[in-house]
Amino acid sequence: MKFRILTGMTMLAMLLYPLSWADEVPQAVVKTKEMVVSANPLASEAGAEILRKGGTAADAMVAVQAVLGLVEPQSSGLGGGAFVVYYDARTGETTTIDAREKAPATATEDRFVGVDFGYAWQSGLSVGVPGTPRMMEYVHRKFGQKKWGQLFAAAEKLASKGFPMTEQTSAEVDMLLAFNPSCDLRLTFRDPAAFEYFAEHDGMGGCSAKAPGTIIKNPDYVKTLNTLAKHGADGFYYGEIAENIAAAVQGDLSIGGDMTVEDLADYDVVERPPVCFAYRGHNVCGMGPPSSGAIAVGQILGILENFDLGDLSPLDVETVHLFSQAGRLAFADRSLYVGDSDFVTVPVNGMLDKTYLAERAALIGDMDMGQASAGTPPGDFDPAAPDSTAKNSGTSHVSIVDRWGNALSMTTSIEGPFGNGVMVNGFLLNNQLTDFSFEPFDSNGIPVANRVQPGKRPRSSMSPTIVFDEQGDVEIVTGSPGGSRIIGYVAQSVMNMIDFGLDPQQAINVPHYMNRNGPTEIEMPIPGITLDYDSAAMAAALEDRGHNVEVSFQNSGLAIIQTRENHPRKRNNGQCNKRDKMVLVGGADLRRDGTASGK
Helix, strand or coil: CEEECCCHHHHHHHHHCCCCCCCCCCCCEEECCCEEEECCHHHHHHHHHHHHCCCCHHHHHHHHHHHHHHHCCCCCCCCCEEEEEEEECCCCEEEEEEECCECCCCCCCCCCCCCCHHHHHCCHHHCCECCHHHHHHHHHHHHCCCCHHHHHHHHHHHHHHCEECCHHHHHHHHHHHCCCCCCCCCCCCCCHHHHHHHEEECCCCCEEECCCCCEECCHHHHHHHHHHHHHCCHHHHCCHHHHHHHHHHHCCCCCCCCCCHHHHHHCCCEEECCEEEEECCEEEEECCCCECHHHHHHHHHHHHCCCCCCCCCCCCHHHHHHHHHHHHHHHHHHHHHCCCCCCCCCCHHHHCCHHHHHHHHCCCCCCCCCCCCCCCCCCCCCCCECCCCCCCCEEEEEEEECCCCCEEEEEEEEECCCCCCCEECCEECCCHHHHCCCCCECCCCCEECCCCCCCCCCCECCCCEEEECCCCCEEEEECCCCHHHHHHHHHHHHHHHHCCCCCHHHHHHCCCEEECCCCEEEECCCCCCCCCCCHHHHHHHHHCCCCCEEEECCCCCCEEEEEEECCCCCCCCCCCCHHHHEEEEEEECCCCCCEEEEC
């Protein structure tokens, strides 16, 4: 058994979660009309205000994203990308919007060969063409009804008048600064503008993050938002902002990249059909390639469907064992088959085929199976070598349901934390291209599905998800940040609610566990944040079943909304509007600064 409590995000967790937390865990929030759940209270309130003024889920998303990029800059922003799952109550249709970053037109397969990950991560090589501003405009044009320019008011006000730096942001700045040899020899926060914005010298040759609560103003961000409000996304992808992005990428103080203004002008989002699958009578829909999210979540749940969890609990050793084994099998397939489907053939339907998943489930016994091999799903796919890298990322998630029943699940990211660390026009650039495989071919010359190619979108783990009940109505809106752990967080949230009947907050409060085809990871309980349990006893019980266990803090950021009937459905000819009989139950993850707001 390994305890990882002294490095990386674990150091951050120790800073953020002192032992003086109250014993009571968070409780669900209940609203009757509309709800926004995000990772920051200012962002949630900005979205809730738009909903109160008659905006749709699409309108609220624009306001939330604009604020998140300001107050939670380590996780998402205008310089990054996103995936959106949207349910349109008027048409009954569900669609997905792919705003994943793209490699520049001159990117080659050997882009990262021989480059140390840390230097690649913090360089111009890692910056993909951003998709978030174009996504915001696209979703608003299709599903919004408020005036575009009005949706930036909250973010503009905060950026102009100032807002307090959060403990989360300050701690993550300090975490990254600690990786530098010294304050003068900086790789992280090497950009002078970013350093001045987030950090300060201590007068003794060192430096540290600005203290939590420090009032931050961002006049450059105000100008960028004004440009977006007046000129739409074209104001970002053409002209001064685009020129500044390209110049910053090419002139990076670490390693210069090759993004051009033409790359920015050529960017567009792609609307794709959702990837949906049945789970115990529910229809679960999410994002397909280039995300592995819906496929991997679907495989985990589809494998679990072959087991009766009815007599178990979320923290039963058998539950953890089965969930971890399903994760092993899903991640084995993910590493081999999933890439950008515009470039490689991904056997999506075959990977979610019930017969195939039953065959995979039959491989699970009482003992840990060890590293799983990929299966052979039905359908066509390209011969490929595996890419088993499992990177962490700076990501955020937003769930929204409006008064008309429209639902939005959006996971938004700059990779990070703090992307590649370079600030342009008040926002940070992403470093998403390090989500590509660094090795384009295996030793036999077989190509990796997730290799770098010009204009390609890197594989992602982001898993925005909407679950529908047996009548086809929205039941659960869920998603989380967390790098490749996102898949486990989201699958566990769905399992907790469907199999164990937990409400959204209860589902979030359950300590996490998963397996990404390596060690079985179980979460150290956090007083006042998660349910308490004996993690050492759990680890010992799993080790008795052959598991290699790691106990750690896990920095999820689940945002969940569940729709429930306020009273039993009337069964007569004069049924009232179902929306009048619904309540919205929200859960927000206090492992970060999650907040549910609404009316």
